[in-house]
Amino acid sequence: MSEPRKLEVLRAIVEDYVHSREPVGSKALVERHHLGVSSATIRNDMAVLEEEGLIAAPHTSAGRIPTDKGYRLFVDRISQVKPLSAAERRAIHSLLEGPDDIDDILERTVRLLSQLTNQVAVVQYPHSNRALVRHVEFVLLAPKQVLVVLIADTGSVGQKVIDAGSDVGNEALMLLRSRFLGSIAGTQLALLPQVLPSVVALCPPELRSLAQTLAQGLQALSDTSREERILMAGTANLARSNVDFPLSIGPVLEALEEQVVMLRLLSDMGDDPRGVTVSIGRENPYDGLAEASVVATGYGSGAKVGILGPTRMDYPTTMAAVRAVARYLSRILGG
Amino acid sequence: MSEPRKLEVLRAIVEDYVHSREPVGSKALVERHHLGVSSATIRNDMAVLEEEGLIAAPHTSAGRIPTDKGYRLFVDRISQVKPLSAAERRAIHSLLEGPDDIDDILERTVRLLSQLTNQVAVVQYPHSNRALVRHVEFVLLAPKQVLVVLIADTGSVGQKVIDAGSDVGNEALMLLRSRFLGSIAGTQLALLPQVLPSVVALCPPELRSLAQTLAQGLQALSDTSREERILMAGTANLARSNVDFPLSIGPVLEALEEQVVMLRLLSDMGDDPRGVTVSIGRENPYDGLAEASVVATGYGSGAKVGILGPTRMDYPTTMAAVRAVARYLSRILGG
DNA sequence: GTTAGCACTCAACATGCCCAAGTGCTAACA
DNA sequence: TGTTAGCACTTGGGCATGTTGAGTGCTAAC
Numbered sequence: 001m002s003e004p005r006k007l008e009v010l011r012a013i014v015e016d017y018v019h020s021r022e023p024v025g026s027k028a029l030v031e032r033h034h035l036g037v038s039s040a041t042i043r044n045d046m047a048v049l050e051e052e053g054l055i056a057a058p059h060t061s062a063g064r065i066p067t068d069k070g071y072r073l074f075v076d077r078i079s080q081v082k083p084l085s086a087a088e089r090r091a092i093h094s095l096l097e098g099p100d101d102i103d104d105i106l107e108r109t110v111r112l113l114s115q116l117t118n119q120v121a122v123v124q125y126p127h128s129n130r131a132l133v134r135h136v137e138f139v140l141l142a143p144k145q146v147l148v149v150l151i152a153d154t155g156s157v158g159q160k161v162i163d164a165g166s167d168v169g170n171e172a173l174m175l176l177r178s179r180f181l182g183s184i185a186g187t188q189l190a191l192l193p194q195v196l197p198s199v200v201a202l203c204p205p206e207l208r209s210l211a212q213t214l215a216q217g218l219q220a221l222s223d224t225s226r227e228e229r230i231l232m233a234g235t236a237n238l239a240r241s242n243v244d245f246p247l248s249i250g251p252v253l254e255a256l257e258e259q260v261v262m263l264r265l266l267s268d269m270g271d272d273p274r275g276v277t278v279s280i281g282r283e284n285p286y287d288g289l290a291e292a293s294v295v296a297t298g299y300g301s302g303a304k305v306g307i308l309g310p311t312r313m314d315y316p317t318t319m320a321a322v323r324a325v326a327r328y329l330s331r332i333l334g335g
Numbered sequence: 336m337s338e339p340r341k342l343e344v345l346r347a348i349v350e351d352y353v354h355s356r357e358p359v360g361s362k363a364l365v366e367r368h369h370l371g372v373s374s375a376t377i378r379n380d381m382a383v384l385e386e387e388g389l390i391a392a393p394h395t396s397a398g399r400i401p402t403d404k405g406y407r408l409f410v411d412r413i414s415q416v417k418p419l420s421a422a423e424r425r426a427i428h429s430l431l432e433g434p435d436d437i438d439d440i441l442e443r444t445v446r447l448l449s450q451l452t453n454q455v456a457v458v459q460y461p462h463s464n465r466a467l468v469r470h471v472e473f474v475l476l477a478p479k480q481v482l483v484v485l486i487a488d489t490g491s492v493g494q495k496v497i498d499a500g501s502d503v504g505n506e507a508l509m510l511l512r513s514r515f516l517g518s519i520a521g522t523q524l525a526l527l528p529q530v531l532p533s534v535v536a537l538c539p540p541e542l543r544s545l546a547q548t549l550a551q552g553l554q555a556l557s558d559t560s561r562e563e564r565i566l567m568a569g570t571a572n573l574a575r576s577n578v579d580f581p582l583s584i585g586p587v588l589e590a591l592e593e594q595v596v597m598l599r600l601l602s603d604m605g606d607d608p609r610g611v612t613v614s615i616g617r618e619n620p621y622d623g624l625a626e627a628s629v630v631a632t633g634y635g636s637g638a639k640v641g642i643l644g645p646t647r648m649d650y651p652t653t654m655a656a657v658r659a660v661a662r663y664l665s666r667i668l669g670g
Numbered sequence: 671g672t673t674a675g676c677a678c679t680c681a682a683c684a685t686g687c688c689c690a691a692g693t694g695c696t697a698a699c700a
Numbered sequence: 701t702g703t704t705a706g707c708a709c710t711t712g713g714g715c716a717t718g719t720t721g722a723g724t725g726c727t728a729a730c
Contacts, residue, residue, distance in 0.1 A: 025724085037673085039673095040675090041673070044725095058681095060724075062724090063723070139469050141489075147490050147492070151472070155476050155482050155496050157482070160436055161490050233592065236589040248574070250574035253573070257568065362691080363692095373703070375703075375705070376703055378692090382693090382694080395709095396692045396693060396711045397691080398691080
């Protein structure tokens, strides 16, 4: 049998199965796709595909469904990115409008992406490695409680309440603020751990201990902004898309709730610079996602956006949406 | 038939049904609860209960299940709050430890509550009506972009990027900052809309326009902190608790994703000062929650904590957990 | 390499049957 | 008057059985 037709058959199977959610047989295949050969020939091809582990039959006399490996081949070699519709394009464009607040933008991004793809959308907060310290603020909340605020030039604001061991004077706090600010304004967040100790060392001895505590707070904040958070939307899509095909939704929800899991998942996916990366079924490092796929890509300076859905998803369209959204996101944040 | 026994029967039905998830019949009832009468008598009682709309039979020859109205009566008049186990008490206690950061606390609270109840836990950010302005910061991000930060004495930090029409000088910004700070420090957030215009009016004419823009930003922030957000955890419990009883989980997830819906839901629940409030099934204003109940109560200065789960839930235990968590939360935030 | 034909397999559906659980009612009882 | 025993009746669920149709794999011919 010819290699091109084999791939064509696999492609047809994947597309039909994604569409109908039912195992697809040889006869139906020749009817819906003009393959130019008879069902018997297709049957032979399918036998080969099955031997190669690209498709499988749920039971003896049913049609075939793609395996993880089959989807993989489909994604890697067969599928072509489907262009977005005008409406979708417009929807993404409108992301450009509105306030530049980063939380707002990300919020709207996940919503949009989940609507475009009908899947669960996930976005990682942008990396702030290159972010610079713009401002530092210490605010006395209670005699022994200080609110430490760290503002980066990206507009991201970190905050943390710290517990000074003993009473803190407002004047001392102001003094330390200007010291810190003077020393670290303009510094990269990532460099704070190296810079802060010397600032502390230069403080008057009686303030040394407080300065130390504050420095720890600041450092924790710079960690926090790097310890990326994620935002998601569209979990209801999970229930909808699985109404007649019970992917066990529980484990997936669990994974989604564990930010750590999602973060690892996203960052484990190599950042294919050409386009989006796809992780299919059991390729996922997390067991609960054995029947799910993740389609993601990087944006801005390396953070990820993507979606999570059942293995049986419309990859071309989904990949197109993810890629388009990521591009716009990069553009907005880059400007 | 005696009124007390009738209630006793209803109570037994509710408890058995919650436990077994199966319609409960007269015979099983007398076996598992020593009611002192025969099944025939129970049958008579059940007929009465059904007539009153407190229980219903899914089909002719099955046991009875409680109706929304039945649950309501159960909650209002029958159930007694179950004391928490030592382990649970300990778990809540450990909430007291750790950093005082409000985000952290709320985060841990929802997690704990969802674990205690095996339901979806929801917590509303504390009301900041009485919060006072502690600090104001304007940070120049780009020539025309200003980050406005508003810090309240509660430790809550609001931020927003605003777009000044034209280039902004850093000195002007600093000047305005001290003006604003001097005028509104210590003011209630809620009063900002009344105070801000006069501050703007007192600014030098050439800064008037910028001041106006900044004032709008501040005001929006004070609104934002009042426009309450919610935090939730345990959505995976939805899937788990409904594994054999398919409450359609989709609409519930949708409701949970719509913060607006959840906020309305929570605030619509009158704040019963004696304890927790329960909203059962179709009592909920949102259609998607027709098979769900919400158990919530206020904490601190009026914000809500609670859980959402299937109508068929263990109300006594759940109510106890919600109440206990709310109390501890009040204590932490109050201190 | 492709195709037609055919025997075979098996899930899904349908049918009929029985059983257990549960009800409602009636008549007797305390 | 409230409670109870007894009984006829209903009905969903389980089970065994039969039927159907989609789909396969194989073989022989083209």
